[in-house]
Amino acid sequence: MSENAYIVKDTPDKGKSMFAARDIKRGELIIAESPLVYIPEHNEAESIRAVEALSKKNKKYFYALHSVYSEDEMSLIYGIVRTNAFPLGPDSPDSAVYRVISRINHSCVPNVKHKWNPTTGKEHVTAIKDIPEGSEILTAYQSPLKTRAERHHALRAFRFQCQCPLCTSETSDEYDMAIKRIEVCSKLIETACAANRPRDSITYVREVLALYDKIGASGKTPYYYDGFQICAMYSNFDLAQEWADRLLQSCISEEGVGSRDYAKFLAYML
Template identity: 35%
Template sequence: MAVDSDLTIRNLDHIYFFVENRTPEPTIQSTRSPSPTSLTLSRSASPSVGSSDGGCGSGSGSSSSGNSALNPLAAKFEPTACLTPPAPTTSKLYECREVKGRGLALFATSLIPIGTCIVSEEPLLHIGENVLHLAWGPYCRLSNLQKKTFDALHFYNPEHLHLERASRLLLIDPNDHSLDAEDVEELVQDQVRVMGIFACNNFQCGKGLAVFATTSRLNHSCVPNVHHSYNPTIKKQTVYAVRDIQAGEELCTTYLGGQGVYYVRAQRIESLRNNYGFTCACVSCSDMTGQSDARREFMSALAYGLQVFQYGSQSPDPVQCVPTSPLLALKQAEDLIYMLIEEGILSIELCKAYRLASMVALGLGDFERAREYAFSEVEVERNCLGGRLDDLVKNGAGAACWSENVDEAMKKAGVLPPAAKGRKPKSASQKLAAKMKKKQKKAAERGLQLKAERDAGREQKAAEKRAKIEAQREEERKRKEYDAAFPGLKG
């Protein structure tokens, strides 16, 4: 791709990443077989547990680890009961309230416009390494009020994390003779509970993981209306609206980052069940027409093909859509943009697609489209991450940095008029939204037409049936009159 090396994407790993393969990986997993030395988490996204439509939500829960074979004499245990959850909190934008069968969740109390910062908060409990049993120490140092807030979050014990083994081998001191057998079992219960709560409520937080008092209440949707991200500039977790959210709507993020965005329903269901213990029933997972799955499967192929085109691959998958020229790559990136918007994926994956489309267009010398897509990336990035992006700007990785590079390239080529320096091109997302609206209008009109045709067909059939019945009645009436007039001939 003929693009200046100074204009390539740099240092985007922490927010911009392409699909590397199509094989699903669990969002939480041990990095190796259970051992007495480590218990780790590995996630694309690490949010709270729940479902936008039928997930677990927040609240107390219980499960045994199933590892009592480690100690045949140990009584089978359940995690200790959580403390009474704190009263639901409210703000000008949202409230935290109980949902029957799903615990606590966040709901908009008024219209939240796209790009609004809904939550900005510091961690409640933070660990510096991706090792789960390290959560026990910081938990013990929390205040009673903080422990109450943490304990009220949802507990889930994924079998593959082996929480009881971690407690017995990594946290219990075998040389501590002050604890009798009953004390040990009670301590194991507490440690399993804390690790289980942390496992299904944590987010990436800089180099470590953290649980948050409010953000960890966000439930999951495969078509989220908010985007969560840790902002190292302000050292806080932020949650932004990626589209207009109406009053009464539940605020939902996604637990499946990166390539998980492109998983089809069966892959998403499996991952969410294994790692968070619920079955998602969001609009995408509830789509029985197969359209959502078809879109995501095609988007996965498009994204993988663009990755191979951009970075190369020693063994590209022949079934994937790998473009053979920059012109085809631009068309493929535009198709990916359109399908992401159509599916309602309006976060970082959309930023990536805009960036690649802009890069390819610039390499082709199509400056107008390069600038248009660069501006659209700025727009989506601002909706997802806000304006305080010093870390991205410092690394030259932000959307605004790329937009400036495009303008500089246009100036060097003598195609950017001085009067147009501060003029913003029309947003590509607005254009695509207009196209989608037009398409939806046509579909609605076609639907009304089909309905009218079906109604007309039903009415015609009903009229024919009525006419047939009337004809039968008339024939029966004439037969009776004939029988009455000629009784001798009857039978």
Template identity: 30%
Template sequence: MSSSGESNEERDIVRFDLFELKDVPGKGKGLIATQEIQPGTCLISEAPLFTTAEIQSSDTERELVRIIKSLPRDSQRAFLSLHNNNPGREPFSNIVRSNGYPLGPSSDVGGIFVKIARINHSCLANTQQAWNTGRNQETVYAVRNIKKGEEITIAYTIGGTSAERKSRMKQFFGFECRCELCSRSGKQLRTSDANYTRMAELDDSIGDSGRVRKTPEKALSDCRELLDLYRKEKISDARLPRLYYDAFQICIMHGDQARGREFALRCAKEWTICQGNDSEDVLEMLDYADFPSSHGGFGGSMKWEQSIDAIPRGKTEEEMEKWLWRLD
């Protein structure tokens, strides 16, 4: 139940038919798939046990004690059983720091989700978590095929070389990452680190609005190269729809509504896998697919001016890819 007395259990979706809580060597407890899980499957949709918006004074620890005491006993036990990265002083505050998720990417309010908190980290996670405003719940969706017996994982942090990721995990979460990606060695590790370094460079270039405005061909080419690297590294989380959104913005900035529509549809498809078809991101991108010119960045230049009607018909998949990425 929430601290307001409203039952979370009646609203939560927890697919216990798809996974179970088991001991995981070196990690304590974790969620293990009991059958094969397809991409786009919702595993958990959970309302917060409480949120940091309920803190009413600057004495955070005292406020958290008050909030926890107001919860039912089983909810108190669930909270106190969560991992604490920094045991010692301010135990309640440190449990929140160790397990809290923001209620959306730009929110300064965090929530505690005791079921989702049982999901361990991997730098190459097989699920994506996100806040669903319509449901007022944090969701977890499978983003790739998960085999029976495979651990269900979330990425606590993404990007950077293996050494950089391990350093962040040690600093913020108190453990050394030994996931599939960080356990690579030799040539495989060097190749992966080089790919991740290049991905960061491309992401920075794509985010350079001046470059996008002056040389959109290069910016779109960067998106294509980044997509290829994502595929090589088997990345299928929220980075993928964000990439398609970048490509969408590049096209509509220069008046190309045809390619803008196609990229918006691809973005919506990937967001659906990551967040479900009722997420704000999906609904927004479907609107942009119908009306690309409604985006605030439309028509900064009309260098590539095309209407939606200019989408080619009768092309093969390969021909369509060449057209979309302006390779023809």
């Protein structure tokens, strides 16, 4: 990670936003940031308590962030939290607000992935595509692996209508069909594994990966892991190693070499 990988600057329509200060390579860790404030259980009372305990300097950083909610709807503190917080993991009730990372705007076709790393106690932002200098750094506030209607419903809490290339594309219906097929195949992988049908399982894994490539989405790493596990489970170790190779490369691209998953998957290469 290099300190000059990004810059935060004002924009005409989205306030302060994050941009690439130089060309950024896919798989590069752009920033690993400690929380400005932790929010236990992501509720209003805890938000107020946590923010009031901040230092004067950190309160200044916090109140510099934007809230999309009026104070008739909720307190200013909770409005800022609701607008800017990231969960500390997919199933965590806790969240955090960041001085820099909370400036990253949303796109359903993001060029970075944000992920909480409990080992470092920081939120990691990793490039999932090559990002040219001057391009805006964009993440997905919710899973892009949803239909357009589902994505727009999920984004209502942020009070904006997404105008990313995917949401405005004429091929959005084709994307929606691919997403629905990925959901079906994911369930078929589980069913085939439970029924001891490894060939069928691998066939569905390959179909999912092809669909990801077709729609240009990230998130393939878990499916490479499925392929590795299926082959290893049935003692096809040569093929398992091929899947492990692809798994590691996918993890580098989507998570970065500093991720916990990378360390775990690297062991499969030994």
